[in-house]
Amino acid sequence: MCVRSVKALWLAARHVTGRSPVQAHTHKLRRTVSRTKWVPSQEVLMQRVGTKFIAIHVSATRPSDNTTAADIDAMHKAKGWKGIGYNYFIQRDGTTEQGREPDEQGAHVSGYNDIALGICMAGGVKEDGVTPENNMTEAQWKNLEYLVGRRLMAYTSAVVQGHRDFPQVAKECPCFDAIKWAYDLGYPTPQGLKAEPHPERWKTK
Ligand SMILES: [Zn+2]
Numbered sequence: 001m002c003v004r005s006v007k008a009l010w011l012a013a014r015h016v017t018g019r020s021p022v023q024a025h026t027h028k029l030r031r032t033v034s035r036t037k038w039v040p041s042q043e044v045l046m047q048r049v050g051t052k053f054i055a056i057h058v059s060a061t062r063p064s065d066n067t068t069a070a071d072i073d074a075m076h077k078a079k080g081w082k083g084i085g086y087n088y089f090i091q092r093d094g095t096t097e098q099g100r101e102p103d104e105q106g107a108h109v110s111g112y113n114d115i116a117l118g119i120c121m122a123g124g125v126k127e128d129g130v131t132p133e134n135n136m137t138e139a140q141w142k143n144l145e146y147l148v149g150r151r152l153m154a155y156t157s158a159v160v161q162g163h164r165d166f167p168q169v170a171k172e173c174p175c176f177d178a179i180k181w182a183y184d185l186g187y188p189t190p191q192g193l194k195a196e197p198h199p200e201r202w203k204t205k
Contacts, residue, residue, distance in 0.1 A: 045082060045104040046114075051155035053116040054148055055109050056162045056178040057086065058124025063135050067122040069097035081107050086118040088147060094139025096147055102154070109166050117151060117158070119144065124175040132172035145185060152187060159188045 061067040069089040076085050084099035085107030091097065099118075100106050108118035121140050126133045136144075148160055162178030164171055179189045186193060 048105045049114045051158045054158050054160045055116045056174045057120040058174040059122050060125050063123050086120040088119045090121045090140050092122050094143040132175045134176040
């Protein structure tokens with residue numbers, strides 16, 4: 001993902017949409033679907049003990065599937081889990097859905113679920129359904145950037161990394177270098193903060 005200055009991004013977004021990037025993102029996030037739509041159980045799930053990581057995932061579903069949080073919920077229930085294992089899900093068109101409550105413990109990184117928020121993007125494999133591929137859409141990248149930035153405001157000691165960046169993970173997920181992605185945006189990573197663009201950038205969103 002190319003790195004642009006905030007001003008350039010702002011101007012480009014206004015030129016295209018007539019709205020500021022923040023307004024554009026907010027517009028998308030308003031489409032967030034309540035988890036009660038697909039988790040009828042009133043069971044209160046365990047809260048995380050803290051949030052040291054924001055873990056990025058992909059669903060490993062075909063781009064043409066237009067996978068939703070409800071689809072993932074069904075898949076994870078079929079595994080015997082308590083519904084969707086992620087806290088957020090970003091559809092191919094950028095629509096951001098809430099899975100588990102933001103502070104609830106998810107089921108997405110073995111051994112780290114009590115300290116990691118889970119965000120999953122639809123896609124990540126080719127149309128053959130198995131070959132890993134970085135094929136997320138521009139709308140997904142933009143809403144991931146916005147969502148992670150917002151969550152970092154709540155979880156101020158968290159760092160951003162991909163599923164495969166956790167120890168002993170033998171998966172490609174999320175099929176791109178999430179640490180580099182975050183680092184280039186000035187978000188906190190296990191490798192620290194990038195000096196340019198300004199590391200405080202996300203706080204202004
Ligand atoms: Zn994953």
